[in-house]
Amino acid sequence: MKKLILTAAIFFSFLSVKIASAQISLNINIGSQPDWGPVGYDHVDYYYMPDIDSYYDVTSHQYIYLNNNVWVRTSSLPSRFGNYDVYHSYKVVVNERTPWVHNDVIRQKYVSYKGRRDQVVIRDSKDVKYRNHWTGNNRGQGRRVVVHKTKVVHRDNHDNHDDHGNRGEGHRN
Secondary structure (H helix, E strand, O other): OHHHHHHHHHHHHHHHHHHHHHHOOOOOOHHHOOOOOEOOOOOOOEEEEOOOOEEEEOOOOEEEEEEOOEEEEEOOOOHHHOOOOOOOOOOEEEOOOOHHHHHHHHHHHHHHHOOOOOOOEHHHOOOHHHOOOOOOOOOOOOEEEEEEOOEEEEEEOOOOEOOOOOEOOOOOO
8 A cells, every 4th residue: 555655656746847847948039039020929930021932040140041042041131132121021930940941831821921011010019028129239138038937027137228218229119
């Protein structure tokens, strides 16, 4: 009887450890998302841009596009995309590894978003969670996210507000 109780106790303790670790696993990269990224996403791996059939890697801050049948990564778009407006063009969030490997599926799935201009971007959001997002000029770089049970607390090493609480350059209020 003691062996049965001990075995059951050990079994349930392993279950509770697994459940507890699942509860604190949280991946947030709001601070890495660009000024022109769409609002509403706590985590983004890539943006797919249907208008130019290209991607943006949020982690490395690089564009990924097809050039002479090879997918290349660069920090800016090539001149052939000179008329593309990242702020007003639609971006689709794609959270998977190397989506360009099956680009034909992605392109077909999101072709209906081509030409849409109705997406709210981070720059235009008044939501406090976007206060110190990545803008490409190292602002918001010191952002950390601390998780306390079910509440997420943002702490900043750099304050981008002036003495009156206004945001720094490049933001709309």
